[in-house]
Amino acid sequence: MTIRPATRTDCPGILAIYNDAVLTTTATYDYEPRTLAQREEWFDQHTRDGYAVFVAEDESGRIVGWSALNPYHARPGYRFTSENSVYIAADKRGQGLGKLLLSPLIDAARARGLHAIIAAIDATNEVSIRLHAKFGFVQVGHFKQVGYKFDRWLDVIYMERLLD
Template sequence: MLLRPATADDVPALLDIHNDAVRRLAAIWTDKQETLAERQAWFHGRTGAGLPVIVAVDTAGTILGYGSYGPFRAKEGYRLTMEHSVYVTDAAQGQGVGKALLQRLIDEAKASGVHVLVGAIDAENATSIALHARLGFETTGRLPQVGFKFGRWLDLVLMTLILDAAPAPAAGTAV
């Protein structure tokens, strides 16, 4: 397996993985599948802002999954906190793809000066919660019934990883 930055040519595969997750999983809290144009806009928005979109590919070049992070919230006080997402094809589940992608995002976030990574995880996704815990994330919140999909209420678990011991920026300081 190889991890590499995604390219514009990868966007159709990213769209397939995303829409499969929308159809099958409670990981993305929407029933609306994206169009290619929407996923291209997402990709160019991320990469244009200098944010990573990483793909895992097998020896044949088939994309097995992808990961990215972006702003946790829009206000400037959150500018050093990012929320990440990792999605793996059904066929590649249980092969270490998700772990490799998440570790790469952690490494890239540290190198980019991100202070905290946040994972917002469906509370029923024990596999993802366990993976995050193995990589040092702590459960820092649970929001009951804040979303719904497949005809049921969903709880959201927030897991965070503090990436450095940097002091808070001085008041009024741009970072």
């Protein structure tokens, strides 16, 4: 397994993992799969703005996971805070890839001079909550029934990691 910075050519693999999460999980509250053009635009914007994106590539060259730093809010007062994303292919979950993808993301946040990383996690995603806790994230909020997907209301847990 190789963890490396993503390139634009990784967008189809990133897209496949994300779209599966859209259709089958509450890891994202998106309802509609994205197109390759949309994912490439997302990647180009991240690259242009200096936000890290990493991929996990297996021995066959398949992208089996990805992580990213994302803008937290557009207002300049939030420029030292980022929200993270970690997505793993369905057939590779539970194999430790989340740890491998979150670690370089935290290093990249430090290198970028960020002060805080925020994780907004569906309250039923206990695996992600535990993963973030192992990396020093602490729960700072629990928003009840702020999301809606698959015909049910969803809670969101906010976790934060201060970097300095």
